[in-house]
Amino acid sequence: MKYALLSDIHANLEALQAVLSEISSRGITDFICLGDIVGYGADPRACLETVRGLNPRIVQGNHDYAAAGPVDLSSFNKNARLALLWTRKQLDSAGRDFLKSLPLTAEVFGATLVHSSLKDPGRWEYILNPRDARASFDLLLNEICFFGHSHRPRVYREEEGEITVEEGGRIELRAGSRYLINPGSVGQPRDRDPRASFGVYDSAEKKVEIMRIEYPVEKAQEKILRAGLPPFLASRLAVGR
Ligand code: ZN
Numbered sequence: 001m002k003y004a005l006l007s008d009i010h011a012n013l014e015a016l017q018a019v020l021s022e023i024s025s026r027g028i029t030d031f032i033c034l035g036d037i038v039g040y041g042a043d044p045r046a047c048l049e050t051v052r053g054l055n056p057r058i059v060q061g062n063h064d065y066a067a068a069g070p071v072d073l074s075s076f077n078k079n080a081r082l083a084l085l086w087t088r089k090q091l092d093s094a095g096r097d098f099l100k101s102l103p104l105t106a107e108v109f110g111a112t113l114v115h116s117s118l119k120d121p122g123r124w125e126y127i128l129n130p131r132d133a134r135a136s137f138d139l140l141l142n143e144i145c146f147f148g149h150s151h152r153p154r155v156y157r158e159e160e161g162e163i164t165v166e167e168g169g170r171i172e173l174r175a176g177s178r179y180l181i182n183p184g185s186v187g188q189p190r191d192r193d194p195r196a197s198f199g200v201y202d203s204a205e206k207k208v209e210i211m212r213i214e215y216p217v218e219k220a221q222e223k224i225l226r227a228g229l230p231p232f233l234a235s236r237l238a239v240g241r
Contacts (some may be wrong), residue, residue, distance in 0.1 A: 004023045005032050013042075035059050035102070036064060037064055060099065061116075063087075151185035167191075184212075
């Protein structure tokens with residue numbers, strides 16, 4: 001079974017469409033979504049509808065949670081806060097209810113899904129280094145966990161207590177190893193590569209591939225500016241940070 005891995009779409013419809021057309025050209029029809037469909041970008045409604053139409057296995061991200069309801073936004077920086085307030089106004093009650101209903105963790109064919117970290121997932125801690133990865137490996141009951149949140153493609157492998165890290169590409173999943181895998185961000189990469197990032201997980205062949213694809217960045221930027229969202233949210237897309 002092949003699954004497309006999508007994370008941190010962040011209301012960037014241009015990036016999402018480019019990724020979906022690549023996935024469909026590969027004949028993949030099953031989806032895993034690791035959260036943050038909305039927030040930052042100018043197309044929250046269209047991205048939400050598109051993702052729901054994919055019928056994915058899905059978990060909730062911190063922006064999904066914050067956009068869905070009247071929750072405290074003080075943990076978000078100013079640009080994120082302004083975008084979340086704007087996003088709330090764009091969503092209808094069905095969209096908000098859907099985002100609210102998403103679970104913090106899920107399971108697919110022996111793999112765990114979480115947006116941030118397995119350590120108290122609702123506190124949205126980042127996995128940015130092997131030490132952060134350790135805390136999640138200690139709580140992981142499966143061989144594989146797919147996660148997002150950092151907007152950086154990463155594969156952490158644990159074997160006999162040792163953790164190594166790779167930044168994407170084709171990974172053969174080895175028996176006896178455990179993995180924490182972040183396919184990177186579709187709609188707002190932060191690893192200095194502006195191309196949309198996504199992954200493919202082949203559960204039968206035990207392989208993961210993390211890929212990058214170009215999309216019309218200027219179009220997404222224009223929409224952000226036209227919506228009156230903070231200009232930084234547009235400019236960052238061109239540099240991938
Ligand atoms: Zn995010």
